[in-house]
Amino acid sequence: MSDKKELKALQAALAAEHAAVYGYGVVGGRIHEGRRTEARSAYDAHRARRDALVREVRDLGGKPVAASAAYALPFPVPDSAAAVRLAAELEDRVAGVYSDLVRATGGERRRAAAEALREAAVRAVRWNGESVAFPGLAERAATASASQAPTA
Amino acid sequence: MPYPPPPRTPSGPRRRSLLASAAGAALLMGCSGGSGESEESTGGSMSVTHKARARAARDSAGLLGRYDAVITAHPAVAERLGPLRAEVVRHTEAFGGTVTKGSTGTASPSAPEASPSASVPATEKDALAELAAAERALADRRTTALLDVPGELARVLASVAAAGAAHAYLLTEGAK
Numbered sequence: 001m002s003d004k005k006e007l008k009a010l011q012a013a014l015a016a017e018h019a020a021v022y023g024y025g026v027v028g029g030r031i032h033e034g035r036r037t038e039a040r041s042a043y044d045a046h047r048a049r050r051d052a053l054v055r056e057v058r059d060l061g062g063k064p065v066a067a068s069a070a071y072a073l074p075f076p077v078p079d080s081a082a083a084v085r086l087a088a089e090l091e092d093r094v095a096g097v098y099s100d101l102v103r104a105t106g107g108e109r110r111r112a113a114a115e116a117l118r119e120a121a122v123r124a125v126r127w128n129g130e131s132v133a134f135p136g137l138a139e140r141a142a143t144a145s146a147s148q149a150p151t152a
Numbered sequence: 153m154p155y156p157p158p159p160r161t162p163s164g165p166r167r168r169s170l171l172a173s174a175a176g177a178a179l180l181m182g183c184s185g186g187s188g189e190s191e192e193s194t195g196g197s198m199s200v201t202h203k204a205r206a207r208a209a210r211d212s213a214g215l216l217g218r219y220d221a222v223i224t225a226h227p228a229v230a231e232r233l234g235p236l237r238a239e240v241v242r243h244t245e246a247f248g249g250t251v252t253k254g255s256t257g258t259a260s261p262s263a264p265e266a267s268p269s270a271s272v273p274a275t276e277k278d279a280l281a282e283l284a285a286a287e288r289a290l291a292d293r294r295t296t297a298l299l300d301v302p303g304e305l306a307r308v309l310a311s312v313a314a315a316g317a318a319h320a321y322l323l324t325e326g327a328k
Binding site for chain 2: 135
């Protein structure tokens with residue numbers, strides 16, 4: 001695996017984690033109280049992954065991609081139900097970049113990416129209550145019967 | 153800046169289309185040069201890939217056997233387990249295993265683990281807990297196994313391990 005590919009995949013993961021951190025900020029503001037703690041711990045988890053990825057990118061001699069000031073949400077989030085859908089969608093997207101990172105890396109980085117993918121998949125089912133057969137594999141998502149992810 | 157496109161949007165057309173063509177009933181690792189990594193085209197690596205896929209198919213088929221054993225012993229949970237079982241079937245097939253409709257899957261003529269008569273706990277709750285533990289243990293094994301295989305197979309193993317962990321969650325905490 002080339003360093004260049006690895007760096008590119010790390011940057012993509014970092015960009016997705018920036019977006020997830022932003023997105024969970026929105027989720028936290030809309031979600032009902034009963035699930036706020038869960039949203040908060042997901043937010044913290046994504047911040048931790050983001051910070052770890054910043055270090056990884058630097059270790060490989062790259063300049064970590066920065067977060068945007070704001071992101072266009074994939075759909076309006078006026079209430080708690082939409083916030084839950086957004087949270088599931090965020091996990092789905094993050095899973096996709098981590099599966100690519102698994103392929104592009106080896107050793108400890110690959111293991112960390114696989115664990116991040118696993119955590120994202122578990123959080124996704126916590127949010128939407130349904131599993132998908134191949135979390136993070138976009139090319140197999142089309143035939144996934146249980147997929148509830150909105151088509152953005 | 154726009155929100156990053158969802159992964160299922162073909163943001164990387166080159167790779168996506170390459171994979172789409174390789175994704176049939178079975179993804180033939182390393183044969184199509186799916187990830188274009190040179191080390192995957194060596195004979196030794198092919199054999200590692202072949203063995204790892206066979207193992208993964210066998211493991212999923214064995215898990216399928218456990219689902220079937222639980223469903224046989226506790227028919228009331230059949231509806232709840234149905235979607236999860238269907239995903240395990242897809243996992244088995246993705247690794248090249250075959251599943252005969254309505255019966256336990258076999259990854260090879262000598263699939264050893266599928267024995268529906270294997271003891272299933274007497275209560276539904278215990279049976280589901282045991283199934284969850286099996287899913288979790290397999291997900292753990294796969295998370296380790298994926299360190300020793302070429303990139304694309306590692307990617308699929310990571311995804312299937314993630315699905316297994318999600319199943320374990322649904323079988324336990326997600327219990328209604």
